[in-house]
Amino acid sequence: MMNLQAKPVITVFEHSPDEGKGMARDMRVRWALEEVGQRYDVRPVSFASMKEAAHRSHQPFGQIPTYEDGDLILFESGAIVLHIANHHTGLLPQDADARARATSWVFAALSTIEPPIVEREVVEYCEREESWFEQRMSSVDDRLRNRLKDLSHRLGEADWLDGAFSVGDLMTIDVLRRLAGSGLLEEFANLLTYVARGEARPAFKRAFNAQLACFNAASTDCNQSPIANHKESMK
Structure with missing residues (x-):
């Protein structure tokens, strides 16, 4: 049985090479989480630590993102996004x-x-x-x-x-x-x-702004999803 914790954790670049443009593959995971209304935390990792054994035990190729939810650890953005879509409403049709x-x-x-x-x-x-x-x-x-x-x-x-x-x-x-x-x-x-x-989707904008805040190191809350304080209904 999967042990779901309150907020999953995804790994992101400590210093993204895209300079905050939201092109790294954590962006699609952030976006999916925002679309379904799931709060999340992020753990920035350096290029050096990505190649170390601790990170490779979660991502064998030394890349980002990874996804941790209780005992469940996933890698590959497509697998992560599909997992999110299958376990929350909003990204997959009922049919x-x-x-x-x-x-x-x-x-x-x-x-x-x-x-x-x-x-x-x-x-x-x-x-x-x-x-x-x-x-x-x-x-x-x-x-x-x-x-x-x-x-x-x-x-x-x-x-x-x-x-x-x-x-x-x-x-x-x-x-x-x-x-x-x-x-x-x-x-x-x-x-x-x-x-x-x-x-133009609100969830995309929240995800983009969150990753940009982390890149700019302008917010002490860059390890939390913006949906944590979001009061509007998800669109």
């Missing part, structure tokens, strides 16, 4: 078939959409000085455009991917946010507004 479709979009976001985005980031930051950089980047962008074209076609004029907002939208939008500044998302107007629609 079994619709729940399965929402889950498939989580896997599509992580397995089909995110890999070429990450590849693009690696090329941009690690291969820029190579003589073949422009050709390599062009090839990666073309493959990524194909993915975005398919996604754009599937979304069409709908607000969300499959009816009401779900965990599938949360994960897909968070993945697409990594394209900020690339100019690629702007080629697909419906995807651009889709991301903006997700970022």
Whole structure:
């Protein structure tokens, strides 16, 4: 039997390399917790401590985030977000078939959409000085455009991917946010507004502000979720 404590704890970067832009993978976990109204704490970890045995016992690859809830310890943001969605209302439909479709979009976001985005980031930051950089980047962008074209076609004029907002939208939008500044998302107007629609959700704003406060070290409450004092009903 899972022993659920009052507030789960997630690990986050002590000093996020994204400079507070909310691109680290703890953002999607924070967002999911805010959407379902679950309070949480965070434990910042340094790059050095992430590689030590204590952290690796929770995350064998020395990454973030991890999720601790009583005796339950999880790693991989997709698994964590699905766990949250399955144990709280608000991110998965009641209908079994619709729940399965929402889950498939989580896997599509992580397995089909995110890999070429990450590849693009690696090329941009690690291969820029190579003589073949422009050709390599062009090839990666073309493959990524194909993915975005398919996604754009599937979304069409709908607000969300499959009816009401779900965990599938949360994960897909968070993945697409990594394209900020690339100019690629702007080629697909419906995807651009889709991301903006997700970022306009109150739960997203709370999650974003919480991670930014931790980055700026401007709040003594950065180890607590903003929902702790949130009085409005969840939307």
